Amino acid sequence: MLSPNDSAPAYSRNAAPFLHGPESEAMIRAVEAGQYGHHDQTERFEAELAEFLGVADVVAVSRCTAAMHLALSAAGVGRGDEVVVPSQTFCATVHAIRAAGAVPRFADIDPDTQCVTAQTIAEAITADTRAVLPVHYGGRAVDLTSLKPRLDEERIAIVEDAAHSFGSRHLGGKRVGTTAALTCFSFGPIKTITSIEGGAIVPRDPREAERLRTVRLLGIRPKQAERIRSTHYPVDGVGLPYHLSAVHAAVGRVQLAHYRVVADQRRMLWQSYCTALADLEGVRLIDVDIARTVPFNAVVRVPDRDRVFARMKAAGIGVGVHYPPNHLQPAFRGWTRPRPLPATEATARELLSLPFHPAMTIHDVTAVVEVLATML
């Protein structure tokens, strides 16, 4: 096991990729085989992801942002539609909605989990809502079971931003990606498994899978091997270069094979933070529902966050902020119909992400919490 940049203390980084060793060799093999685009490695990665999740099919793409753009389009979301989404997410979620031609309608969150709930989503739905896009913040699966009958009746699709939640489970035990929603994963550098950059969509049926595969490869349906045998190949519709290269897929396959090591380590670190923070007055750990979740981060709410952030940084602790709310971002302010988001706004100014990545040890967690305790 190794982590890049080993010389600095692990807690000096807020997050970091985690490599097991064979990734480099797998990548070199793909490079030497000349597999730079969509190739066999990509299809093997898709099959292994489907097997891991226990679903019929998975479509690999270049990133989770691309996955959400394609999934929203597959759900029929387009110009003039609204998509209900938390403001408390990475800006990529909102960009994907804009890329699909739709506008976000921001929903408030549960302050304890930083996730939308069935109720906050229900309150935001209008006659123009075509999809809801819950974000599994910190890895915690959002449960929309109670809202499902209304969504079905009003023909509103569920597209899940599961960038943080690969491997997590819903209430009832089903893995994220197996509840018949269009689920979008990220395999970016600091995710539970990484393909350096990458993502995937769990489609709802085989026809949708085929459509997604065509669109992610510039609308070209035949496989590369068939394409090069003919003087003509059909371009069957609008598409984008959203495919996952074989070099990335080769890394993702190694990471998937080592998933358990990282999942256990992430759970152990989160539990260690939970224990170490228990007696710290005024500090509240965002609850990821650890029994079902592979945590992506360890986020606390602290008073006077900006001062604590600056002092922790000065002390060499890799703190971060996930996320400044999107409804207040200059890029997104103009065209959204404003709604009150009291929990989002009240808690956003308190959020502090503590260092959290699998190369850390329990001693790193103790060191971080000891420093934090001196700053309150």
Ligand SMILES: Cc1ncc(COP(=O)(O)O)c(C=O)c1O
């Ligand atoms: C909540 C969330 N959604 C979407 C994304 C975008 O993922 P990608 O970088 O794979 O496009 C991220 C990336 O960190 C994220 O944290």
